[in-house]
Amino acid sequence: MNASRPPTLEDVAARAGVSRALVSIVVRGVPGASEPTRQRVLEVADELGYRPDSRARLLAGRRSRLLGVTLALDHPFHADLAEGLYSAAERHGYEVVLSAVTRDRNSRRAIDTLLDYRCAAALLIGPPVREPWLSALAERLPVIVLGQRSRSRAVDVIRTADEAGMRLAVDHLVALGHGEIAHVDGARGPGAAARRGGYRSAMRRHDLTPRVVAGGPAEEDGAAAARALHTAPPTAVLTYNDRCAVGLLDVFVRSGIAVPGTVSVVGYDDSQVARLPYLRLTTVSQDAAQLATLAVRRAVARLEHEPVSERELVLTPHLVVRGTTAPPR
Amino acid sequence: MNASRPPTLEDVAARAGVSRALVSIVVRGVPGASEPTRQRVLEVADELGYRPDSRARLLAGRRSRLLGVTLALDHPFHADLAEGLYSAAERHGYEVVLSAVTRDRNSRRAIDTLLDYRCAAALLIGPPVREPWLSALAERLPVIVLGQRSRSRAVDVIRTADEAGMRLAVDHLVALGHGEIAHVDGARGPGAAARRGGYRSAMRRHDLTPRVVAGGPAEEDGAAAARALHTAPPTAVLTYNDRCAVGLLDVFVRSGIAVPGTVSVVGYDDSQVARLPYLRLTTVSQDAAQLATLAVRRAVARLEHEPVSERELVLTPHLVVRGTTAPPR
DNA sequence: GGTCTCCTCTAGAGCGCTCTAGTACCTTGA
DNA sequence: TCAAGGTACTAGAGCGCTCTAGAGGAGACC
Numbered sequence: 001m002n003a004s005r006p007p008t009l010e011d012v013a014a015r016a017g018v019s020r021a022l023v024s025i026v027v028r029g030v031p032g033a034s035e036p037t038r039q040r041v042l043e044v045a046d047e048l049g050y051r052p053d054s055r056a057r058l059l060a061g062r063r064s065r066l067l068g069v070t071l072a073l074d075h076p077f078h079a080d081l082a083e084g085l086y087s088a089a090e091r092h093g094y095e096v097v098l099s100a101v102t103r104d105r106n107s108r109r110a111i112d113t114l115l116d117y118r119c120a121a122a123l124l125i126g127p128p129v130r131e132p133w134l135s136a137l138a139e140r141l142p143v144i145v146l147g148q149r150s151r152s153r154a155v156d157v158i159r160t161a162d163e164a165g166m167r168l169a170v171d172h173l174v175a176l177g178h179g180e181i182a183h184v185d186g187a188r189g190p191g192a193a194a195r196r197g198g199y200r201s202a203m204r205r206h207d208l209t210p211r212v213v214a215g216g217p218a219e220e221d222g223a224a225a226a227r228a229l230h231t232a233p234p235t236a237v238l239t240y241n242d243r244c245a246v247g248l249l250d251v252f253v254r255s256g257i258a259v260p261g262t263v264s265v266v267g268y269d270d271s272q273v274a275r276l277p278y279l280r281l282t283t284v285s286q287d288a289a290q291l292a293t294l295a296v297r298r299a300v301a302r303l304e305h306e307p308v309s310e311r312e313l314v315l316t317p318h319l320v321v322r323g324t325t326a327p328p329r
Numbered sequence: 330m331n332a333s334r335p336p337t338l339e340d341v342a343a344r345a346g347v348s349r350a351l352v353s354i355v356v357r358g359v360p361g362a363s364e365p366t367r368q369r370v371l372e373v374a375d376e377l378g379y380r381p382d383s384r385a386r387l388l389a390g391r392r393s394r395l396l397g398v399t400l401a402l403d404h405p406f407h408a409d410l411a412e413g414l415y416s417a418a419e420r421h422g423y424e425v426v427l428s429a430v431t432r433d434r435n436s437r438r439a440i441d442t443l444l445d446y447r448c449a450a451a452l453l454i455g456p457p458v459r460e461p462w463l464s465a466l467a468e469r470l471p472v473i474v475l476g477q478r479s480r481s482r483a484v485d486v487i488r489t490a491d492e493a494g495m496r497l498a499v500d501h502l503v504a505l506g507h508g509e510i511a512h513v514d515g516a517r518g519p520g521a522a523a524r525r526g527g528y529r530s531a532m533r534r535h536d537l538t539p540r541v542v543a544g545g546p547a548e549e550d551g552a553a554a555a556r557a558l559h560t561a562p563p564t565a566v567l568t569y570n571d572r573c574a575v576g577l578l579d580v581f582v583r584s585g586i587a588v589p590g591t592v593s594v595v596g597y598d599d600s601q602v603a604r605l606p607y608l609r610l611t612t613v614s615q616d617a618a619q620l621a622t623l624a625v626r627r628a629v630a631r632l633e634h635e636p637v638s639e640r641e642l643v644l645t646p647h648l649v650v651r652g653t654t655a656p657p658r
Numbered sequence: 659g660g661t662c663t664c665c666t667c668t669a670g671a672g673c674g675c676t677c678t679a680g681t682a683c684c685t686t687g688a
Numbered sequence: 689t690c691a692a693g694g695t696a697c698t699a700g701a702g703c704g705c706t707c708t709a710g711a712g713g714a715g716a717c718c
Contacts, residue, residue: 006447006469008674019698024676034696054445056674059384059703073411074601079402083431095442098427102412113424116383118335140335223607247607253582272403278552278576337704348668353706363666385704388673 007048016044027052054095058118066095067299068114070107070126073100075217076242076271077288078125081146084292085123092300094120101126111137121299128190142302144295147286148190156302157312158295162191163198165284165317169238169266170202172282172319176327178236178264179208184215184225184248186240195268199238215240222247230255233263235328242267242274242283249279249324260326270320280323290315336377345373356381383424387447395424396628397443399436399455402429404546405572405600406617407454410475413621414452421629423449430455440466450628457519471631473624476615477519485631486641487624491520492527494613494646498567498595499531501611501648505656507565507593508537513544513554513577515569524597528567544569551576559584562592564657571596571603571612578608578653589655599649609652619644 009027013020018041025032026041027050033041044050058064067089071078082098089096097117099110107129114122121142129137131151137143138154145157166183173181183199186192196212203210213228215221222244229237230251239245245267252259259265267274270285294313301308338356342349347370354361355370356379362370373379387393396418400407411427418425426446428439436458443451450471458466460480466472467483474486495512502510512528515521525541532539542557544550551573558566559580568574574596581588588594596603599614623642630637 006444010674020675021677021698021700022696025697028676032696037696051441051445053388053447053674054442055384055388055447056703057676059382059388059673059705060675060677061703062676073402073408074405076403082402082429083434086429086431086434098429100411100415100427102415105412105415112380113383115335116380118382118384218605219602219608220606223605247605250579250582251607253579273548276547276552276576277549278580279548339704349705350669350707351667354667357706361666366666382704385673386706388675388703389705389707390673391707 006053007050008053009050012041012045012048012050015048016041063303064118064120065093066097066117066119067296068097068099068111068117068119068122070099070101070110070114070122070124072126073102076273077147077269077286080271080288081125081292084289085296087289088293088296092296094296094300108133115140120303123295123299142299144299144302146291146295149194153311155311156298156308158291158298158315159191159313160286160291160315160317162194162317163201165268165286166195166198166238167202167205168317168319169268169284170199170206172321173236173238173264173266173325174206174208176236176264176325178328180211180234181208181236181238182211182213182229182234184213184222184229184237184239184244186244187214187216187221189217189240192240195240215244217241217243219243219247219250222249223251226251226255230257233257235262236264236266236325238266238268240268242269242271242281245281245283245324246273246279249281260324262329264325264328266319266325274320274322282322282325283320284317285320286317287315335382336379337382338379341370341374341377341379344377345370392632393447393449394422395426395446395448396450396452396625397426397428397440397446397448398452399428399430399439399443401455402431405602406476406570406598406615409600409617410454410621413618414625416618417622417625421625423625423629437462444469449632452624452628471628473628473631475620475624478523482640484640485627485637487620487627487644488520488641489615489620489644489646491523491646492530494597494615494648495524495527495567496531496534497646497648498597498613499528499535501650502565502567502593502595502654503535503537505565505593505654507657509540509563510537510565510567511540511542511558511563513542513551513558513566513568513573515573516543516545516550518546518569521569524569544573546570546572548572548576548579551578552580555580555584559586562586564591565593565595565654567595567597569597571598571600571610574610574612574653575602575608578610589653591658593654593657595648595654603649603651611651611654612649613646614649615646616644 009020009023013023026038099113101107101110107126123144125146134152135154143155147159150157185196200210213225215225226248267281267283270283274281274283338349338352342352355367428442430439436456452473454475463481464483472484476488479486514525529539542554544554555577596610596612599612603610603612
């Protein structure tokens with residue numbers, strides 16, 4: 001603990017016998033230095049173990065090169081998105097700072113922290129914030145909402161088409177021969193209404209009767225729905241998301257309802273749990289990496305005042321068929 | 330997007346008719362301003378919507394008041410710890426910055442980012458780093474390792490007694506009447522060796538024969554272990570952690586092995602999954618909030634050069650009995 | 659009246675960087 | 689010979705804070 005203070009630009013400059021400005025030019029990798037000098041400065045920097053001070057860099061720069069991200073720590077799909085954001089940001093030469101939304105730290109708190117860092121843009125994965133506040137936020141910096149709709153016309157939205165996703169799932173089940181397909185919905189969760197709607201219209205297109213069961217975003221919601229379905233189970237269930245499917249699956253299996261033997265189950269998100277070898281959940285994939293890439297690209301476009309065609313970018317999801325769906329008995 | 334630039338100390342000072350320094354004193358809440366002035370400055374600050382610039386604050390301050398935290402995004406127990414760290418840090422007047430460890434962003438990368446922010450201290454929840462590097466790190470700033478042992482004598486460690494935890498679990502099962510108790514271990518995972526050792530010695534103390542099955546930190550490791558145990562299942566299984574237990578449980582239930590009817594299962598961590606109503610996993614609780622509080626307190630103690638008695642703080646875990654354990658048939 | 663102390667407030671020097679404006683030097687070409 | 693146009697580099701002014709040193713008054717005490 002505490003050696004002498006870390007080396008600064010000044011130290012490198014002194015040792016290399018050049019000006020501070022030149023070192024700055026070299027370490028940023030911008031043109032303006034001759035090759036031999038560049039080499040020498042880099043060598044000295046390395047020798048001293050120089051690392052630029054982010055605080056100073058952020059403070060001095062005109063543009064901040066910092067992307068602020070809010071996320072819920074306990075949601076696997078958020079983790080996937082965040083992971084994608086890190087790599088995408090790096091490719092564009094931006095940094096990422098995370099701000100977690102927890103039980104006693106709401107979205108506004110999380111966003112305020114990001115503002116205090118004077119982030120260049122805010123990417124919101126975390127729970128949605130109220131409308132008037134969101135639009136006010138968008139007046140201060142570019143805001144990108146990820147993976148969910150937003151009422152605000154002032155923010156960019158990168159998401160997948162929930163309706164299309166549900167249609168894919170219904171079509172798949174119908175193709176397998178299912179007729180009684182229930183949907184465990186996401187209550188007021190992000191995207192829940194759209195998925196419910198997508199499910200209903202897909203069912204109608206096949207002349208089937210929709211059956212919506214109250215659910216939610218977590219495992220226990222799926223479990224509760226499974227218990228509700230127990231007396232008269234359909235032949236297939238579509239859940240709001242993977243976590244919900246996991247809870248449902250567990251209760252089904254425990255109560256002797258075989259999956260996919262008796263009931264087929266389809267999740268949503270293709271989060272890491274869905275891929276687990278013992279679960280092998282058929283699910284609708286949102287392609288987190290792609291969403292993340294587009295979100296960063298959009299943020300950068302806004303920051304660099306490039307023209308942007310559509311405020312909302314809607315990706316087409318695709319179905320990943322694994323082991324929880326089969327023809328009905 | 331982009332209104333005029335956010336108000337600064339200068340703006341508040343000008344409007345309130347005082348010096349920049351005084352405003353700084355007021356917004357930091359340190360003594361040195363009269364009550365009437367304090368009120369007025371606060372009013373003006375509020376009116377202008379002033380929020381201190383973290384970058385500048387961090388740069389200018391002698392002490393950095395920033396705690397850097399590394400964590401793996403996909404581990405529920407890490408999320409619990411991080412949540413606790415946020416609140417504990419706030420209570421001590423410190424800020425927290427998260428740096429995620431992902432597949433293509435290893436611990437060193439994550440820590441480097443923290444260093445670039447000139448964090449005052451580093452709290453490591455994320456995967457462990459190699460020894461020589463860790464000790465080198467500890468020469469630069471206080472390092473606190475959370476929830477796992479460390480070979481380095483230069484860092485502080487806040488963790489729970491893994492041996493004691495395993496003993497609690499074994500004692501509980503023995504008290505219920507179990508004799509054949511297997512352990513699905515954590516391979517090379519953090520704390521795995523200690524838990525294995527604790528399990529072995531607890532078994533010996535009861536004159537029982539240990540049976541260790543190869544496992545790991547994730548659900549699929551538990552699932553694999555369950556398949557390995559299938560031919561000759563014991564009456565009870567202790568897993569390395571909750572995620573591992575979840576995988577094991579799932580495979581057991583699917584293959585008709587009733588839990589806790591035929592086999593009792595005990596997890597480790599008491600992470601949020603263990604508490605899910607449909608799982609109700611009996612588990613060894615590590616009390617994330619308490620670990621987090623102690624970690625922050627320790628970091629603060631190091632930063633303020635308070636005397637510290639023990640380099641390593643080992644909490645006693647306790648058993649949370651839920652629904653996955655019962656007397657053997 | 660003088661001086662000591664306490665309280666409130668201010669001036670101004672950094673913190674480590676980025677970036678604009680400009681200097682010095684080297685080629686070219688008329 | 690000198691202007692024009694590069695390229696390589698430097699000086700120095702910020703960015704928005706914190707913090708030290710010290711100024712200016714009011715009161716207390718002798």
